[in-house]
Amino acid sequence: MPAQTPSPMAINPPSPTPSMFRKKKSSSSLGPMSTAASYLSAVRAADARARARGETPLATPALSLSSSVTASSEDTILDEGEESYSDMLTYPSVPPTSEQVYTTVHSEFGHCSNDEYKYTSQHPPGKPVKPQVEQDPPYYVLFTTYISYIILIVFGHFRDFFRKYFNPGEFKHLVPHDGYAPITSDFDSFYTRRLKTRIDDCFSYPVTGVAGRTIVLLERDSKDYNITFQPTGRKVRALNISSYNYLGFAQARGGCADAVEESIKRYGVSACGTRREGGSLDLHSQAEALVANFVGQEDSLICSMGFATNSTIIPALVSKGCLVISDELNHASIRFGVRLSGANVRMFKHNDMKDLENLLKEVISQGQPKTHRPWKKILLIVEGLFSMEGTMTNLPAIMEFKKKYKFYLFIDEAHSIGALGPHGRGVADYYGVDPRSIDILMGTFTKSFGAAGGYISGSKTVIDRLRVRSHSHAYAEAMTPPVLAQVIASMASIMGVTPALPTSTSAGTITKSRMIEPEVKEAYPGRALASSLPSWMDLPPSVRDGTEGVDRLRRITFNSRYLHRGLEKLGFIVYGHDDSPIVPLLIFHPGKMAPFHRLLRQYSTPIVIVVVAYPATPLITSRVRFCVSAAHTKEDIDTVLEACDYVGEVLDLKHGEGERWPLERITSSAVELVHMERPSRD
Amino acid sequence: MSSAMASTSANLEPLFSFLAQSYTTIENGFNRVPGSAVIARYVRSSHQNDPGRTLLELVLAVFAIWTLLQSRTRADKGDRHFIQFSEKEVDELVNEWTPEPLAEPLSPQEQAELDSIPVIAGAQGPRPRLANTGKTVLNFTGTNFTGLAGNDDIKNKAIETLRKYGLGSCGPPGFYGTVDVHMDLERDLADFLGTESTILYSQGFSTVSSVIPAFAKRGDIVVADRGVNFAIQKGIQISRSTVRWFDHNDLKSLEDVLEGIAKERKKKKAPLTKMFIVTEGIFEKDGQMVDLPKLIELKYKYKYRLILDESISFGSVGRTGRGLTELFNVPVGVDRSAKQSPSHWEPQASQVDMLIGSVANGLASCGGFCAGSKYVVYHQRINSSAFVFSASMPPLLSVSASEGINILRNTPSILSTLQENVRTMRSVLDRLDCITIPSHPASAMFHIHVRSAPNATLHLPGASAGKPSNPNSIVPRDPQQFDIELEERLLQEVVEEALSQGVLITRARRLRAQEMVEARPSIRVAVSAAFSKKECEKAANVIKAALVKVLGKRR
């Protein structure tokens, strides 16, 4: 049905006029806007009344313009029973004007309409890639860190010795009993028992609700020094700077969630079976085509788990007689897959291009061990963005090597896809490298897309071969329809859809004055063809025209740069690339991890963070890892900086070199800070 | 974690040479540091006063270097196979080297194999529509045994959860990916199975491959069935433990192998290590069922831990779908009324130490689980890589599974209908003489083999007469003979014939040349409780007619 006069649907659209955090331009479609505006003022009045009464409003009425306008007042954005929450987390500091229409819930995806707080993620073309220098801490910090570990270890053994003597029951599961060897011996589990358990309250914190801009913690308590935890029953909403929700697609409202709901209604929740034996749905083919289009490859294959994408597909690529060259900090799933493949492995120093080149020269000239026969294939596996370091792989250098040394390149873009590049297409997009010149691009949907599972993409020949050979394609359950719908909808939202206006499904919202664009296939990195999406998927206009996606991409880069540089200016040692949404803040001492975590959790605006230490990192570089999201507002990053400033003083963490700024200066000149040229650090 | 430790010990060797060298470097570096003279004087005097402190500091230095060294894999120049090349020679070698292509193009057979994969347009279920023809078919593929796919209660619950939790969990369980609904499902599963505890994985297939190496390490002993599925094979491979194989579903053979190991260990006075029996409840490869009570008896007798993969049987056998433990009435878990043990981790006797099931197959959702004692589960939460290093499953899938358990608990008729449907189909197909069906009569998924030509050696499964097979090799003493290509072609013809009559079945699609032993080609029929008796009769007759038509022609 072509566009006609506005139908009654246009007055009360199923999805509200969805211009996300943009000032609404006065367009020809005045009808819906006036309704939305009057609705807004009404709910704002209701909100004001509720606040005046000093009640805990059950919902965030003014801001929860959800997918269904009529239902929004009953939204359970704040759960009943949530006793502790901070106003700042639920309400934006600047209330929206009637001009602004948000389709998101502030606690899931922060409201931000300031165009200054945006930045494009791109490597400046033509500039050489500077190696990322990692600052070392002062000697006394190193020294005391080692001392801390020694004290912990000595003390742990001391305790083991006495506990074994006085309370053997506690060790029963660690020593042989009834002729069974223990699952772990007391020696093997020493690190876990005597070091990790001490700070176990910082790990596996149970949560509820959306892992968006904020998250609700289910508070817990331990009476036996972290061996068991009991819920206290209290719920605490905290600012979430830990989830891999890079583009903020972890949302219970909005275009993607609507698409998922529709998919559940149409498809149910399961694909019931393996891809090769009856579990292949039309949605799988559509998603695979879209992914290939998104990353700029010929074809792609999806898998229902990100970890399994590596662990079950790498063995289908290389085998005995092949060599895998792997960055020493590659993810566990890559190591798992390489080990299964039977190929030889050599590692090079993290992101060290000199070391890589030396290694390449050595392995090619030496050939296979002992026999010196030439290698069948050499596969270099690196991550686009390293999950613990925030470092970005030096793709231009690798591409140079690739020409000379003829190895195949596999990039794990688990963290970089969506989060990097002016179009969100990952490291290749960031550096302006042609994706087709990279043999394999792998990524996961768990992070930027707010879904689950992973993909692998490459030339048609390679992917077809993987369809025949990969373990998961043959034996693992296929990806479920709701997950596929989220993948398709979020990806389409980053890409934009052409033509931007639907022609048939929701013609009611189209006004006559708008022209229908023709559907033309666009070159990489272009928009997705409307016909490549499921016909029932009814995405809101702001998603289709790509404005929402671009907003997300630019917000995350601003936030990343701001947090990174802000922390540096506060005097912390921060690793990683400026544009990386992963921002590790070094704390070194194992003993400071838990206080950092607890202080932030109990901060006036609770903040949840991730602390990591050995064995996920080298022994001495214990760190806090922030994962910035497009869902955060500038004020959220201010809050994090403020909290870190406070904790950094308390725990003596400001060991960084370089110029320091006071907190006020940082927060007031955020935009300047973000746009600043990086002073070369030697 | 422990693998990191293992690799460090491997690095200790070059440490000593490195130590001497680094000492000078450290000394030089140290002298350059401002104020180092003060420290040097301090150390010297403290050594006089208290030599113990020097020792402590020395330990410290060694420790520091040890840390710096770990995870740095250096060029192994010390290797006696290393050839010294000049720069020019290296360049030449680099120029000369031509790699094989990353992937060979598909052969016509492989292409045909891919093209014959059925694709469903729209919802999965007992009567889906095919994408290529648009025809609606009766679907005997997949794993919708309980018929929960498309259940409206589940859909509603899923939508409700979506509106509260969004879709993805956006984090591994350790870092805010432990959502309350995951804990609920873990509790529901533990209650359902009667175990102390359960751990959820986000993919069923990856569960067992990760559980095995979490427990079995180098030097441990794994005794496994020759017919185990691919995921178990991979789990064993990655664990690097010592493997012994017993004949497929032959517990006599298992006993012989266990006895042999016990004797050998006694002779060698081998130290106590962890020992595991790994097998499946219902075998994915042929639908046979293990005799669980006998298996448990052997496990206790020889003091092994039992890793039982119930990916097919959980949700398809037993009165309410609890799997083999319900069917054989063996309580898996521990006696919960037992008095509170002095330690939280007190090892409890548990009949099946690690029970692995598939949430995807059994509860028509996604993911897998491992049920066992508290300690078994706790251990995996820290040591199982597919759990630790992967995001937790989407909350709405977790809630769907919980609802699935609810439905199974309250509707025993689902499982009785399923069993009735299986009986209906088997009664038609069992008597056919051009095929053999190796599967257990109660298995909701059964395999159809082409009956071997009469002149081929007749081989009854499990009846290895004469000398036992070599337990060190997965290949049995007298392996079944079959012509893979021929049988696959015939079976594909049957599949197509059945499809033309509106019944969707599939060959068991195998990773040829990647399995440790080739499985015999088969048609895999998955029965669902969602079919009526009539539909099952009709389907069985269509399959029968197709088999007769294709295989009868051959005779």
Ligand SMILES: Cc1ncc(COP(=O)(O)O)c(C=O)c1O
């Ligand atoms: C580099 C890398 N690859 C793969 C994965 C696994 O992805 P998933 O969590 O989707 O299983 C991760 C997740 O942490 C990762 O960081």
